[in-house]
Amino acid sequence: MREKKRLAIIGSGVSGLCTFNYLIKEFKLLNVDLNITMYDRNAMIGPGVPYQEDYDVLLLNRHSQQMSVFNEEPDDFWQWYKKKHEVYFSLDEFLPRRFFGQYLNETFHKSLKIAKDKNIYVDVKFDEVVNIQAINDDKFIVTSLKDRTEYDYVILCLGHTKLSDYYELEGNEKFIYDPYPLIKTLNNINDKEDIGILGSSLTSIDVSVVLKERGHQGKIHMLSRNGLLPAVRGNIQPYKLNFFTEETLNELLLKNNNEITLEQIINILSKECQYVGLNLNNMVYKRKHNLTPSQAIESDMKNLNEIGLWQSILMTANDVISEYWYYLNPNDKMVYLKKYERLFMSERNPMPILNAKKILEMLNENRLVVKKGIKDIKIINDQFQAYFKDSEEKYGYIVNAVGSTKYLHKSCRDQLLDHLIEFGTVKLNNYGGIEVDFKSGSIINANGKVNKQLKALGHITCGTYYFTSSVEMISKQAKLISNDILEHMSKIALVSV
Incomplete structure (x- = not known):
């Protein structure tokens, strides 16, 4: 007897689409009838805010050969683009962002065809979800503006939270x-x-x-x-980390009661820089100290190889940065967020x-x-x-242009998040977003209980994973979450046989 399972993905931007693609790609359960419903308040699948149709001067901030909805196929977008018949741009490595939006939409339709071949039913609802009610931790009532439906699994892919409005200007027409x-x-x-x-x-x-x-x-x-x-994006090159590695982290965790300090991270990063002839202090601070904005840009443009090497280290560190952040001493997390994050992110996200x-x-x-x-x-x-x-x-x-807030204070929530927090379905994270289990992306409720059937990824998990907005990190997390759900689904189906 085949077990019927209903799954809802709330949000159809990059994180929702990556999750959908992996669920379809990895689904191999012969004893499960899978029904997937995607919700989005906007009538648009894939592009979300960053990659919608817009001016061609709005460029990808990452090399086109390193953009993909599939973590194991980093050049998937590039291969797609090369097959297109549109005009090629003078610097194809940093394409207009709208192209990536078109790619996202096409991957969705490819996954739809695969879903049909696997007898997976897919429904898309352009409707706003306003509440999710957990029933006995294994069923969920999803309430939207138009209906209420019961699901076995729910994945929150909400994209960015409300934008900050520091001066309370929202509502003014100008x-x-x-x-x-x-x-x-x-x-x-x-x-x-x-x-x-x-x-x-x-x-x-x-x-x-x-x-x-x-x-x-x-x-x-x-x-x-x-x-x-x-910073200005330098000449990026392939790089293999020598010190800022998972092995180094594990050694420190064994010695330091399963946590690390900000000083230790700085020392490791400094050692990584020294190994290739860079000075960490110069790269982060002294290089721009007392420079005007134009002087800072000119300085970067004169040193594209040096800053490219520095940025290559930071990009390669994507593989381990979430682990380092997760085990960082709580007090040091606060110190970093208050004193160093803006400086570091200006280097990490170059133009x-x-x-x-x-x-x-x-x-x-x-x-x-x-x-x-x-x-x-x-x-x-x-x-x-x-x-x-x-x-x-x-x-x-x-x-x-200040971006989304990390912290989900009352004024920064939409109706859905407000209800989830108010009823204890989710718990606020001290460092931003909501609490999720590091290993599985499962949401942790107000009582500290992990719910394996309720997941989240993207910006609302920034307190747990730190880097949550790059396509690379989103696709990596989407694969982890999809595999965890399919494994859970398989075990439940076996028990019910």
């Missing part, structure tokens, strides 16, 4: 709370308006280069607390050199100014008044 897609949100801005962009990270770079392409004539200011721009050149040109022509030390923003006489330590500025528009 405050662009969510900037993407820029082709729509910037379309109605008069080209003579003065614009303030909140933040100075990669989203701010996107907004700035699009305004440049549109020929914007008003002033463009990045409003930042620290004024730190992302493509094409866009770096555009930003440098804008800075040198005074078309773009990075204003650091932002304190507050008020709305006065239908304009935005920004207050800095020693000055004030007025803007006609403010574009929010």
Whole structure:
């Protein structure tokens, strides 16, 4: 007798799609009838926010040959792109992001065909899920705006949480709370308006280069607390870690009561740098100390081999960084998040050199100014008044580019997360997002109980896994979660025979 199992994936962006693909790919259970339902509030499968149709100047921040929904096939996107008949770009290694969105959609339709061959029923509901109720820990009632359905397994793939709104500007028609897609949100801005962009990270770079392409004539200011721009992507090369490894971590855990310190991680990373002739302090701090934004970009562009080697170390460390983060001393986690994360992430998430050149040109022509030390923003006489330590500025528009919040405070939750937290179905993580079991991605409830049939991946697991937004890490986690669910499904089916 075949056991019927119903599974819901909440969210159909990159994390939801990667999970769906792996469930279909790895499903081999002859005694299970599998029914998968995908939910998404937007009528779109795959691209999510980052990879939807938008300007071609919005580039992938990672080499095209290292982008894939399948962790074991890192060049899957590249192979797909080479078969396309569209115009090739001058620097194919950093393609417009919309291409990856098209690739995501095509992989979904390929998986649908495989699902049909395996007799897996797939349903897609463009509907917003507002609550999930656990029944005896092995059944779940998923409530959406349109219906209520019972499932055996639920996977939360919610993408990014609500964006931060530090100055409580949401609701004002000239405050662009969510900037993407820029082709729509910037379309109605008069080209003579003065614009303030909140933040100075990669989203701010996107907004700035699009305004440049549109020929914007008003002033463009990045409003930042620290004024730190992302590094320029250097010449990335294959790299094998020598010290920052799982073996080193295991040795330290045996000696230190199953935890490590921030100082130990810094020492290991410093040793890794020294091995290839780099100085960690120079790479992270001294290289940009007291430099203006334009000088920092120029410095990076003069040293593309050196910073490329440094970035190669950081990229290769993706394989072990979650383990190091997981075992890091709790106090040191807080110290890192407060003092070092912004600096480290500016190195870890660099901008493509094409866009770096555009930003440098804008800075040198005074078309773009990075204003650091932002304190507050008020709305006065239908304009935005920004207050800095020693000055004030007025803007006609403010574009929010600060990204999603790590911490799910009441004001940062949507209706679904609010219900899950309120009823104890999930538990907040002290370092961001919700608590999940490190080995399986299973959600931990308010009583500390692990539910093997309720999973989460992506940004809402950032407190457990740290790096959760790169496609590489998402696909790795999606494979882990899918295999764990299929193994659990197999055991349950055997018991019921």
